[in-house]
Amino acid sequence: MKTIEESVVTAMDGNDAALYPYLPYIMQDLWEFGADPDIFKALIRKHCDHYSELRILDLGCGKGASSVKLAQTFDCRCLGIDAVKEFILDARIKARAYGVEHLCTFEQGDIRERVRTLRDFDIILLGAIGPVLGDYYQTLSTLAPCLADGGLIMIDDGYIEADPEYSHPLVLQKDVLLEQIRESGMRLVDEVIMDKDYINEEAERIFSKLHARCMELIDKYPDKRHLFENYIKKQEEENDVLENKIICSVMAVGK
Numbered sequence: 001m002k003t004i005e006e007s008v009v010t011a012m013d014g015n016d017a018a019l020y021p022y023l024p025y026i027m028q029d030l031w032e033f034g035a036d037p038d039i040f041k042a043l044i045r046k047h048c049d050h051y052s053e054l055r056i057l058d059l060g061c062g063k064g065a066s067s068v069k070l071a072q073t074f075d076c077r078c079l080g081i082d083a084v085k086e087f088i089l090d091a092r093i094k095a096r097a098y099g100v101e102h103l104c105t106f107e108q109g110d111i112r113e114r115v116r117t118l119r120d121f122d123i124i125l126l127g128a129i130g131p132v133l134g135d136y137y138q139t140l141s142t143l144a145p146c147l148a149d150g151g152l153i154m155i156d157d158g159y160i161e162a163d164p165e166y167s168h169p170l171v172l173q174k175d176v177l178l179e180q181i182r183e184s185g186m187r188l189v190d191e192v193i194m195d196k197d198y199i200n201e202e203a204e205r206i207f208s209k210l211h212a213r214c215m216e217l218i219d220k221y222p223d224k225r226h227l228f229e230n231y232i233k234k235q236e237e238e239n240d241v242l243e244n245k246i247i248c249s250v251m252a253v254g255k
Contacts, residue, residue, distance in 0.1 A: 004083050004110050010170075011060060011130045013238040014231050018224075022217060024086035026231075027063075029209040031094065034062050035127030035156035036202075037069040039192050039250045043154055044074065044123065047190065047252060052076055057121040057146065059111045060129035064091025064104065067125075071100040079121075080106045081114055118146045124153045130170055136180035140253060144186070152189060153253045158246035171246055181253060190252040199248055203239040210235055 002010070005020040012023060019026075027033060048054060051074035058067045061080030068091070071078050082088055088108045095104040107114070112133060124143055133139040143153055159174045160166060172180070181188055214228040221228075242248060 001112070004112075007112075007132050008083050011128075011132055013234055015234055016227060016230060018227055019231055022228075023084060025217065026210055026213045027087075028213065030206060031063050031090070032065040033206055034060075034129070035066055035125070035250065036194070036198075037066045039156070039194070040066055040070060040123075040125060040127075040154055041073055043152070043190060043192065043250065043252050044070070047152060048122065054122045055079075055120065055148070056123045056125065057081075057118060058125045058127070059115070060127065060132060061087075061091060061106065061125075062127070063087045064094055064106055066127055067091070067104050067106070068094050068098050068100055071095075071103040072098050076103065078104045079118075080104065081109050081111050082106075083108065083110055115142060115146055120148045121146055122148050122151045124151070126153065126155045126157070128156045130157075136172070136177055137184050140181065140184035140186050144184070144255065147255065149255075151254065153186075155251045155253065156249075157251070158242065158248045160246055166245060168241060168246070171241070174247070186253050186255055188251055189254045192250045194248040194250070196243065200243050203242055207235055207239060 003017065005017045008023070009017050009019050054074060054076040056067065056070055056076060056078040058078055058080040061067055061082045064080050067078035067080040070076065080091055085108050088106045091106040095101040095106070124146060133142050140153065147153065159172055159177050160168065161174055178188065211232055214232050217228050218225050
């Protein structure tokens, strides 16, 4: 099993665990840098009722943007868990700023361990965190006990349409993905395909902030220049994948 540092860096599109302690600095200008909370909102409105009674689990919550905005919209309770202490501190500050600190609980922890004891959530969010819990079969099998009857797991991710000439170590072909969902005993309930223009704009917005902070770190730690330059390069490569190679979507999966 990867260390938690390796898993977090991978989820942030990096490939060197040495980057982990610098992530709070690199991400300091960003609150939303994963999933689009508006898509989660739309799916909840479509598939749920009794909004204020919902219990939402936000795994790899980052700085809590999805939890805070869902709590504000639906007056529901959210539990967000992330491994990065500074992200959790920022999430708590945002919850207070948005007036939902009584609805949102944020914990620092390893979601791979924490999910073993969590139960009866109506919605589980996986907001662009990658295969932290394994492939789709492993992820859904692990999370099934955490889900209440009739609940949904909402996964912000990407997949490759039938294309035998392109592969990515962290992205599945869609037919493989769907088969893994079926093997887990679950089903694809709904899917929202993300607009390419939105993806491009978000990628550029996030990259500009990351690039500026990485350049500052290069000035501050010239002996680690390669670490930060490599992360910039990896971000450029992943943005090309998002914009040109894969389909980005939010999938709602249920039992």
